Structure formats: C-alpha cells, structure tokens
Amino acid sequence: MALFHVARYPGPEAAGAEAGADGRARALLERLQCRARERQRQKQPRQQEAAQSAGPAGKRRAAAAQTAEARGRRGAGEQAAESGRRGHGRRWGPTGRGGPWSRVPVGLTRRPPRFCRAGSSEEAPEESGVGAEAAEQPEAPDGRPPEEASGPPAHALLLGGFRRSRAPKVQPFLPAWLAEPSCVEKSVTKDLVPIEDVPEVHPDLQKKLRAHGISSYFPVQAAVIPALLESMANGFLVGRGGYQPSDLCVSAPTGSGKTLAFVIPLVQALLHRAMCQVRALVVLPTKELAQQVSKVFNVYTDATPLRVALVTGQKTLAKEQETLVQRTVDGFRCLADIVVATPGRLVDHIDQTPGFSLQQLRFLVIDEADRMIDSMHQSWLPRVMAAAFPREGTKSLFSLLQRRQPQAITAASTCCPQMPLQKLLFSATLTQNPEKLQQLGLHQPRLFSTGLAQRGSRDADAEADGESAGKYTFPAGLTHHYVPCSLRSKPLVVLHLVLEMNFSRVLCFTNSRENSHRLFLLAQAFGGVSVAEFSSRYGPGQRKMILKQFEQGKIQLLISTDAMARGIDVQGVQLVVNYDAPQYLRTYVHRVGRTARAGKTGQAFTLLLKVQERRFLRMLAEGGVPELERHDTPSKLLQPLVPRYEAALSQLERAVKEERKQKAA
Numbered sequence: 001m002a003l004f005h006v007a008r009y010p011g012p013e014a015a016g017a018e019a020g021a022d023g024r025a026r027a028l029l030e031r032l033q034c035r036a037r038e039r040q041r042q043k044q045p046r047q048q049e050a051a052q053s054a055g056p057a058g059k060r061r062a063a064a065a066q067t068a069e070a071r072g073r074r075g076a077g078e079q080a081a082e083s084g085r086r087g088h089g090r091r092w093g094p095t096g097r098g099g100p101w102s103r104v105p106v107g108l109t110r111r112p113p114r115f116c117r118a119g120s121s122e123e124a125p126e127e128s129g130v131g132a133e134a135a136e137q138p139e140a141p142d143g144r145p146p147e148e149a150s151g152p153p154a155h156a157l158l159l160g161g162f163r164r165s166r167a168p169k170v171q172p173f174l175p176a177w178l179a180e181p182s183c184v185e186k187s188v189t190k191d192l193v194p195i196e197d198v199p200e201v202h203p204d205l206q207k208k209l210r211a212h213g214i215s216s217y218f219p220v221q222a223a224v225i226p227a228l229l230e231s232m233a234n235g236f237l238v239g240r241g242g243y244q245p246s247d248l249c250v251s252a253p254t255g256s257g258k259t260l261a262f263v264i265p266l267v268q269a270l271l272h273r274a275m276c277q278v279r280a281l282v283v284l285p286t287k288e289l290a291q292q293v294s295k296v297f298n299v300y301t302d303a304t305p306l307r308v309a310l311v312t313g314q315k316t317l318a319k320e321q322e323t324l325v326q327r328t329v330d331g332f333r334c335l336a337d338i339v340v341a342t343p344g345r346l347v348d349h350i351d352q353t354p355g356f357s358l359q360q361l362r363f364l365v366i367d368e369a370d371r372m373i374d375s376m377h378q379s380w381l382p383r384v385m386a387a388a389f390p391r392e393g394t395k396s397l398f399s400l401l402q403r404r405q406p407q408a409i410t411a412a413s414t415c416c417p418q419m420p421l422q423k424l425l426f427s428a429t430l431t432q433n434p435e436k437l438q439q440l441g442l443h444q445p446r447l448f449s450t451g452l453a454q455r456g457s458r459d460a461d462a463e464a465d466g467e468s469a470g471k472y473t474f475p476a477g478l479t480h481h482y483v484p485c486s487l488r489s490k491p492l493v494v495l496h497l498v499l500e501m502n503f504s505r506v507l508c509f510t511n512s513r514e515n516s517h518r519l520f521l522l523a524q525a526f527g528g529v530s531v532a533e534f535s536s537r538y539g540p541g542q543r544k545m546i547l548k549q550f551e552q553g554k555i556q557l558l559i560s561t562d563a564m565a566r567g568i569d570v571q572g573v574q575l576v577v578n579y580d581a582p583q584y585l586r587t588y589v590h591r592v593g594r595t596a597r598a599g600k601t602g603q604a605f606t607l608l609l610k611v612q613e614r615r616f617l618r619m620l621a622e623g624g625v626p627e628l629e630r631h632d633t634p635s636k637l638l639q640p641l642v643p644r645y646e647a648a649l650s651q652l653e654r655a656v657k658e659e660r661k662q663k664a665a
C-alpha cells in the first residue's frame with residue numbers, strides 16, 4: 001500500500017511547524033533579553049543602594065548577583081548569535097556545548113521555562129517550549145537546581161515578571177452591504193414560493209418551469225429572481241436620472257438552485273431584444289460546468305429567438321467562431337445572445353475572433369465566484385471590461401448607446417441613454433473579504449446570503465481569507481461522518497463502504513490524479529463494483545461520457561479529483577466519500593455538496609488518519625459543519641475482504657509497472 005500517497009496535514013509533527021517554532025523562539029528570546037536588560041537597568045541603582053546600606057556583605061551579594069546576571073546575558077547573546085548563524089536550521093540549547101541537556105533541539109522542547117515564573121501559565125504551549133530553551137540553565141554539578149547552585153540568588157529574577165497580554169482583537173470594518181445582507185432561508189424544503197406567486201416572471205417561462213417539474217421556487221430563487229427583474233425594469237438602458245442597477249452577490253448552499261436564479265431573469269430580460277448581440281456572458285471555471293449551465297439556458301431559450309453559444313475549448317477555435325459571428329458583406333453579424341464560457345477561451349475569442357463584440361453586454365454572471373476571483377491573475381476580467389467599455393472616441397455602430405464606466409452622476413452624464421453592465425456573482429462559498437471582492441469593481445452591490453447575516457460582521461474577519469467562523473451553510477439533508485482508519489486500510493474501507501451501503505451512485509474524491517488512478521485500478525482489480533475515474537487524464541469528450549454513464553447509474557463508484565468537486569449536478573448521488581481528506585474547508589463544502597441536492601438527503605464520509613483527525617475536525621467545527629458522526633470499521637468487518645484485496649494489490653502493482661514501462665517506451 002505504499003503505492004498510495006496520503007496528503008498529510010501539517011501538524012505539529014511537520015517540519016514546517018518546527019521552522020515556525022524556530023522563528024517564534026527567536027522573537028521570544030529577543031523579547032526576553034530586552035526585558036531582562038531593562039529590569040536589570042532598573043534594579044542596578046537599588047542594588048547599589050542596598051549594598052551601601054548593608055556594608056561589605058551586602059556589597060558581595062550585589063556583586064555576585066551582577067556577575068551571574070552578566071553570565072546569563074552572555075549565554076543568551078551567544079544563543080541569539082548562534083541562531084542567527086544557523087538560520088532556520090535546527091538549533092540547540094542556550095549554553096551550547098557541554099551540559100547534559102544542551103543538545104535538545106529547540107523545536108522539540110516543551111518544558112516550561114524555570115525562570116519564567118510570572119505569567120508562565122498563560123503562555124501558549126509553543127512559546128513555553130521555546131521559552132524553556134531560552135531561559136533554562138543546566139543543573140549544578142552537585143545535582144542541585146540552578147537556584148541553589150552558585151548562580152544568582154533566588155530573588156534575583158533574571159528573566160520573568162512578564163505577562164503575556166492579549167492583543168486587542170481588531171474588529172473588521174465591513175461595508176454595509178456585506179455586513180447587512182438580505183437573508184435567504186437556507187433549507188430548500190422551507191419557504192418555497194409557488195411559481196404563480198411571482199407574477200413578474202413571464203407566463204411562457206412559468207409554463208416551461210412547470211413542464212420541467214418545478215412548481216415552486218427555492219428560497220434563493222424567490223429572493224433573487226424578483227430583485228433582478230426589478231433592476232431591469234427599465235429595459236437595457238440606464239434608468240431615469242442616471243440610475244444604474246446594483247450588482248448582485250448571492251451566497252447559498254450547494255444544490256439550492258442558484259443556476260435558475262440567474263437563468264430565468266436573464267432569459268426574460270432578453271426575450272424581446274430587437275437585434276442579436278452578446279447581452280449576457282456567463283463565466284465558469286471548468287468546461288463541464290459551462291456545459292451544464294449552457295444546457296439549462298438551452299432549455300429555457302428553446303422556442304425563443306435567443307441563441308446560446310458555449311465557448312470552452314471543447315471544439316476548435318474556428319468551430320466556436322462559427323457559433324459566435326458570421327461574416328456579411330458589410331461586416332459581421334452576431335449569432336449569440338448569451339455566451340457561456342471558461343475564462344481562457346473567452347479571452348482567446350476577445351483577441352482572435354473578428355467581429356466578436358462585448359460592447360452591448362448587459363449582464364456578466366460570474367458563477368463559482370470565489371474560485372473565479374482566485375483565477376484573477378489570468379486577467380480575464382480586465383480583458384472583458386476593456387472589451388465591454390470601448391475607449392472614448394472609438395467609432396461604433398451603436399455610438400448612440402456607447403457607454404462609460406459607472407461614474408459620478410452629472411446632468412451631462414444622464415442626457416444620453418446608456419446601457420449598464422450589471423455583474424452577478426454566485427457561489428456556495430462566496431468570500432466576504434472586501435479586498436478580494438474589490439477586485440471585481442462592483443457597483444453599489446447587494447448581497448443575498450443564507451448564512452452570514454445571523455453571524456453578523458463580527459466573524460467576517462475570521463472569514464476574511466480563509467476557512468473559519470462557521471461561515472458556510474450546508475444542505476439540511478446532508479449527514480457528515482468520518483471514518484478513522486490507517487493508511488494501509490484506506491482502500492479497503494472505501495470498498496467496504498460501497499459494498500456495505502449498496503448505493504447506486506457513489507462519488508469518491510482523492511487529492512491527486514495519481515491517487516484517483518491507482519484507487520480506480522485497485523477497485524477494478526477487486527471486482528464486484530462498476531467503477532470509473534474522472535480526472536484530467538481524460539479528454540473533455542471522455543469526461544462527458546463518464547458523467548453521462550454515472551448519471552444513468554451504469555457506474556456505481558466514480559473516483560474523481562477535485563475536477564468534479566464544484567457545481568456539477570448529477571442526479572441521485574447518495575454518497576460522497578473523501579478518500580483523501582480535503583485540505584481546505586471550501587473544498588469540503590463543494591465536494592460533499594455533490595449529494596443532498598435540491599432538498600434530497602445524502603451522506604458524506606471522510607477517511608481520516610490518526611494524524612489528521614484533530615486538525616481536520618477542528619477545521620470543520622470552526623467552519624460551521626454540523627458535528628461529524630464517527631463511523632468505525634472494526635477489522636472483523638474488513639477481514640472477509642482481505643484475500644481479494646491482497647490479490648487486487650498484486651494486480652495493481654503489475655498494472656503500475658506496466659504503465660511505467662509504456663510511458664518510458
């Protein structure tokens with residue numbers, strides 16, 4: 001089983017922690033030295049005074065104390081110099097060579113400092129450990145503790161008297177729109193709104209919704225659809241008085257129906273457009289997701305004049321160009337009203353497709369917005385904005401409607417009708433970090449959220465970048481479990497879960513392509529379960545086929561990398577297994593969100609090694625995951641599978657060798 005790599009959490013055992021402890025040790029040591037020197041400076045006049053008043057005996061004691069203290073300072077100075085020389089390497093105790101304790105590595109010691117009496121109970125464990133290294137002295141040769149040996153007298157506190165005061169917590173300042181979102185019910189089984197109760201939606205669209213088995217709107221749809229329709233009440237143009245509609249951000253759990261929350265209003269807004277122009281652009285992180293969203297658009301634009309183009313790189317550039325523009329005698333004709341794209345391919349078309357124009361773009365939807373913000377380094381958004389807002393003076397067929405970036409409203413700016421560009425952000429894990437959101441240049445944004453309002457702004461700083469403070473909400477029908485197991489037994493536990501639970505669709509996530517492939521080969525060799533893998537080893541066409549077969553129930557166990565963790569909506573996934581525990585809470589949210597969608601129930605099992613347990617469970621608890629149920633798999637349950645498993649392992653070894661040979665050839 002050494003063939004499987006397991007991503008380990010960087011626990012205290014990890015080398016990184018040791019390096020971190022070194023850095024902290026050095027900082028603490030410097031602080032201690034500084035304080036000791038200061039205390040000494042304050043003490044010196046008092047000692048001299050006392051010595052003068054106590055006569056020759058007192059003078060001797062004072063001199064001894066000073067000598068000892070100087071010795072202590074020298075020792076600490078050497079330590080600091082030594083640590084400076086060695087950089088981040090492993091360092092040794094302060095008095096250097098000789099003493100029986102002196103070769104204890106700094107990062108490993110956890111004893112409290114003997115000289116740090118005051119305040120030592122308040123210190124963080126790492127700091128206590130480091131402090132012990134910094135301040136501790138060797139025992140005297142006669143075995144007496146240093147206080148009793150020839151060092152300084154007990155009352156001469158060399159280092160100590162310091163108390164670690166808590167730094168006041170900096171409260172974040174959140175803009176009002178983030179701090180006070182419009183609250184949305186998180187459960188899709190509560191607060192459903194019958195379709196007829198939202199009369200703003202076009203009757204044809206209502207009919208289509210019913211035809212597809214949708215009789216009520218989920219809470220996020222009931223909140224967002226009317227808000228969006230209202231913001232476009234003035235048609236494509238800016239409202240009277242220069243009114244520009246607000247950008248919208250939507251944060252709602254996985255499987256809560258966010259896709260229809262933008263598809264319905266966008267289709268309705270474009271239903272009566274006069275000319276075909278690209279008015280709506282939807283950007284998504286992966287080809288599969290883009291394909292899924294374009295399918296939903298196709299359903300609701302069917303039997304309308306609206307055209308949807310998918311640009312993801314699945315076809316050649318030329319083929320995609322044919323769906324976007326057509327050359328005419330006097331220029332180009334646009335062929336798409338709605339473009340669904342991945343960012344890279346979109347930029348290719350902006351650069352290389354003659355006649356492809358975003359100057360009439362009215363809606364920019366950024367789905368899986370937090371992931372898209374992470375990919376901002378690709379500069380796709382500035383490229384889209386530059387294409388959507390032409391430089392002043394550029395001649396255009398639609399110069400009457402030529403628009404400028406939102407700016408201060410003046411009498412002059414309101415005299416020409418302008419088409420606004422409204423940004424719509426959607427995610428189950430939308431960041432609340434204002435700095436990150438600022439990169440999107442949102443205009444008077446409005447937030448719809450299922451979870452953040454209850455927590456208020458206080459927790460938002462914890463959320464700022466990462467993964468804590470109970471900020472995410474999960475589908476109500478999802479139950480979370482963890483399975484303690486060893487590295488050796490992990491594949492066996494997966495097979496046991498799949499066979500024991502007898503689910504027709506199980507999605508199993510690993511942290512790498514390699515792990516997915518080997519687990520797939522092993523499960524295949526084990527037999528008794530129809531298994532496939534989904535990763536970048538396969539081309540888009542093959543991946544599409546695999547997804548289809550999985551949806552049809554032809555594949556019982558699909559082993560996947562995180563390529564499938566986000567947004568993919570496969571009906572009837574009952575069980576998600578995290579073969580490798582995800583490293584980030586966001587990843588966990590999206591992986592387990594492939595089950596328990598649209599009000600259904602589902603289960604998530606995470607396999608945890610002993611070293612991962614504490615940290616992983618803490619991460620989830622801080623992130624608002626309902627308590628995980630422990631699911632033990634005693635060896636007597638696994639035992640019957642072992643002989644087949646051993647045989648499968650041998651087959652796997654052979655298969656891996658064979659693949660290596662083929663690669664090398």
Ligand SMILES: Nc1ncnc2c1ncn2[C@@H]1O[C@H](COP(=O)(O)OP(=O)(O)OP(=O)(O)O)[C@@H](O)[C@H]1O
Nearest residue numbers: 214216217218254255256257258259428567569598
């Ligand atoms: N009002 C509704 N009634 C019944 N089913 C619905 C409704 N709205 C959406 N659905 C179904 O719910 C499922 C999940 O919807 P969708 O993919 O939009 O979720 P999501 O919120 O985008 O999830 P994720 O965050 O994982 O991308 C889809 O299969 C969709 O058809």
